Amino acid sequence: xxxxxxxxxxxxxxxxxxxxxxxxxxxxxxxxxxxxxxxxxxxxxxxxxxxxxxxxxxxxxxxxxxxxxxxxxxxxxxxxxxxxxxxxxxxxxxxxxxxxxxxxxxxx
Amino acid sequence: xxxxxxxxxxxxxxxxxxxxxxxxxxxxxxxxxxxxxxxxxxxxxxxxxxxxxxxxxxxxxxxxxxxxxxxxxxxxxxxxxxxxxxxxxxxxxxxxxxxxxxxxxxxxxxxxxxxxxxxxxxxxxx
Numbered sequence: 001x002x003x004x005x006x007x008x009x010x011x012x013x014x015x016x017x018x019x020x021x022x023x024x025x026x027x028x029x030x031x032x033x034x035x036x037x038x039x040x041x042x043x044x045x046x047x048x049x050x051x052x053x054x055x056x057x058x059x060x061x062x063x064x065x066x067x068x069x070x071x072x073x074x075x076x077x078x079x080x081x082x083x084x085x086x087x088x089x090x091x092x093x094x095x096x097x098x099x100x101x102x103x104x105x106x107x108x
Numbered sequence: 109x110x111x112x113x114x115x116x117x118x119x120x121x122x123x124x125x126x127x128x129x130x131x132x133x134x135x136x137x138x139x140x141x142x143x144x145x146x147x148x149x150x151x152x153x154x155x156x157x158x159x160x161x162x163x164x165x166x167x168x169x170x171x172x173x174x175x176x177x178x179x180x181x182x183x184x185x186x187x188x189x190x191x192x193x194x195x196x197x198x199x200x201x202x203x204x205x206x207x208x209x210x211x212x213x214x215x216x217x218x219x220x221x222x223x224x225x226x227x228x229x230x231x232x233x234x
Contacts (some may be wrong), residue, residue: 044206044227095218097208
């Protein structure tokens, strides 16, 4: 099973600042089969990024993904008020499909 | 636009069977080569994949839950369902259904989850 470890657990930032979230895999994720989601309180997760770096439909370009192998990064270039939420990474290399434990981006 | 909606009892007694249904609208389960999955999230915690079914009925289960989980599909009603037996308080969670992958030109990929249903809270308590 591929274990995904996200860091930091919580990121305290102000609107307009840059957010950098990390997702590290216990084994290499082939073909960059990694996705990122945003979840706001009381809502279902929303797909942001797939294939490590491709934005899902309707996702603003301030969200970007990068990385390969075991190290992946989600970057929010300039935080908007609506971006504060919990973010999860998920691999789809093979079963079982697993998620990271999440990074909370909170308003400082 | 594809939409998914979970339904089922919000309260289940310990040792009993949890049963949920996901209704798909905006597209036909049987006419599209998609996979359909269940994911859960205990209160205040992270996401856990439970299992996935193809419209033809083939299934994939999380090994940690496999002995207690059955996922089925009813193409005539455009629904797929989850049953989890012998539940305990640890199974209290918001349960989500979502599309999970596809087959195209003979190649299949179970990938990301999108879109998701709104989720339904299931509490296990006597």
